[in-house]
Amino acid sequence: MRTLDFSPLYRSTVGFDHLSSLLDAVNRSDNSNGYPPYNIELLEKDQYRITMAVAGFDQDELNIQTEKQTLTVKGQKAQEEVERNFLHRGIAARNFERRFQLADHVEVKNARLENGMLHIELAREIPEAEKPKSIPINNGGSKLIDMAKRSAA
Secondary structure (H helix, E strand, O other): OOOOOOHHHHHHOOOOOHHHHHHHHHHHOOHHHOOOOEEEEEEEOOEEEEEEEOOOOOHHHEEEEEEOOEEEEEEOOOOOOOOOOOOOOOOOOOOEEEEEEOOOOEEEEEEEEEOOEEEEEEEEOOOHHHOOOOOOOOOOOOHHHHHHHHHHO
């Protein structure tokens, strides 16, 4: 396994120190079994959709949570009352937990279960306070400086 050296990044950036721990967490992730299969789509700028194939799961057997920029999707099958004798079992209706790391300001907007597919709609919404804003440049002296000069006189 290769490790990445982020020290050159730290020389010219501020606030990206959590990047290393994020990559470590993704690398250690237990999602390596590939179940359930999923897609991540970019619908349009700042609009995303995660689609998971959850055939055999009812709506009440699925749980979606977000906490600290982590989206967790869990599937917990209800215990079957009747014991079945399968000759072949190709439909994997086993319990699962899948985690997705979300970027800053990405929030879950909607989730729906349709034809065995769980669709989770996400959007990045940057707060007004963090959006770029233009600062007007005034011609002439500052009014604050002018008032300070008058009160001193």
